[in-house]
Amino acid sequence: MDPHTSAQDVMRCDLCETAVVQMHCDTCLVNLCKACVGEHMISDESKKHDIVKFKLRKTTPKYPGCTFHAKERCEMYCNHCDIPVCINCIASDQHKGHTFLKILQVLDERKNKIMKDLTELNETIYPTYQDIASDVQNRMSKLQKKYGDLSTAITKHGEDWHREIDKLVQKLKAEVDEMKNTHLQTLQKDLDEINKTMSDIKDEIDSNDVIVNENDISKLFSVTYDLSRYRNLPEKIVPSLPKFTPGRIGEELGKLFGTLSSSSLTSDKHGYSMKTIQKSPEAGSSPPVKQLLDQPETVTTIDTGYDEYLLNVACLSDKKIWTCGNGNTMKLFSINQGSRLKSIRTKSGYAPYDIAVTKSGDLVYTDYIDSTVNIVKNEKIEEVIRLQNWKPMGVCSTSSGDLLVIMVSDDDKQTKVVRYSGSTEKQTIQFDDKGKPLYSSGHYNRYITENRNLDICVSDEEARAVVVVNQAGKLRFRYTGHTPAPKNQPFSPRGITTDSQSHILTADYNNDCVHIIDQDGQFLRYIHCGLSKPMGLCIDTNDNLFVSQWLNRQVKKIKYLQ
Known part of the structure; x- marks a missing residue:
């Protein structure tokens, strides 16, 4: 049976392209059969080829190259200088009297820190913003209904009047619409900012997930930790609805028909609290509207x-x-x-x-x-x-x-x-x-x-x-x-x-x-x-x-x- 045309394909060696993959070079990211390992090792003797079983691929740590000593890799870490160092660096006067750790030990500490931050982002911060976005959307929906009820009340009261007050009815309804639009625009702006923050959080989660999975020490050291901008939750904007007060027929038309009280928007710094229950990121996100x-x-x-x-x-x-x-x-x-x-x-x-x-x-x-x-x-x-x-x-x-x-x-x-x-x-x-x-x-x-x-x-x-x-x-x-x-x-x-x-x-x-x-x-x-x-x-x-x-x-x- 031709392995290239058989019904169920399998991974093939990148060198001979016929034998089934058994090994993997974590240095060159090349799939190999056992017979081709030797050929690959001598193909570029300037590299230290880390050959592992295929199922263990990408498990070999990627040591950073030393910036001071060409072709040397940094397997230690200088506590005093807070940088990775190679064996030649340790022997130099530059690090005389300094203490050193194995870089894999530092790597584990960095990984644990990133994983802890990822856990907080996934299980606490991002779900909290999901709930906030959902809360704003729900309040917008209720606001729509209440403003609709307000317009209905004005219309119902206007039915008791004659044609000469139609203009007054329309004037008051226009005021309601203007207040409603002002409130909705404010809440929509608030929602847009929340969704933007959620997108930033998701990008950071995805980026850090990739870095952790790649096991690339250089990239791990490039990760910065500043979750304070996400922990400071936004203020909760709470609209204050106007009230319609109908008047009795028989007095001056404008006063009798009724007036609207003023409306307002307030912010509550403690309106939201951080969640601790993990939720699916898809549950609260709102996709862009497509026609x-x-x-x-x-x-x-x-x-x-x-x-x-x-x-x-x-x-x-x-x-x-x-x-x-x-x-x-x-x-x-x-x-x-x-x-x-x-x-x-x-x-x-x-x-x-x-x-x-x-x-x-x-x-x-x-x-x-x-x-x-x-x-x-x-x-x-x-x-x-x-x-x-x-x-x-x-x-x-x-x-x-x-x-x-x-x-x-x-x-x-x-x-x-x-x-x-x-x-x-x-x-x-x-x-x-x-x-x-x-x-x-x-x-x-x-x-x-x-x-x-x-x-x-x-x-x-x-x-x-x-x-x-x-x-x-x-x-x-x-x-x-x-x-x-x-x-x-x-x-x-x-x-x-x-x-x-x-x-x-x-x-x-x-x-x-x-x-x-x-x-x-x-x-x-x-x-x-x-x-x-x-x-x-x-x-x-x-x-x-x-x-x-x-x-x-x-x-x-x-x-x-x-």
């Missing part, structure tokens, strides 16, 4: 090479997608090049029903015939869930790291959604408040996704509906298509996904299009782009849509948001 394009456009098309049909698609990254179709092989493709990068065969030998990618980048697939849910880690397949008397269908990975699986009973009479944490069942969603089934029964296509607002969205082919429940499993709405349909065919929902705007997108197999609805089930528009029998959907981090097509076995990348 739908007037004309969605196809960016690229990928031929997957399946023999009969293509089922589903899942985004591994903005550059790679997983696909599944007829047969037992799941394929990984490069989006830009359209080339196949890897193939994985299912553990049972049966075709996968659905695929998804976890937050950590692992591939998950459901095996309907084998009644299992499996995860692929480092090209090894692990059985996560084995069902009894049920068959798994659609699967998705949630923002919390759980798995949502929609399944049908062996006798095709029941359908339910189950939430798993690892292999542990945490939640079952099957019936509405009246005890009626939320989903249709029978062997029909059903796929599942989680919206940004944590709603659970299911495409139910037999019911010809998208069924959306909240995180607790309570029914929010059913979307049963839009009239007129592009081909005047019954709504036939298949793959389903969501984007950063909390839009819900579902493939309509019968009408060769994708429906876009908002988070409350309101139809927004269709995506056509020459689609033919669309089946699976997924969204990358830039809100590009990927559509798998059943018969022509192609995946289309579509841009539909500005």
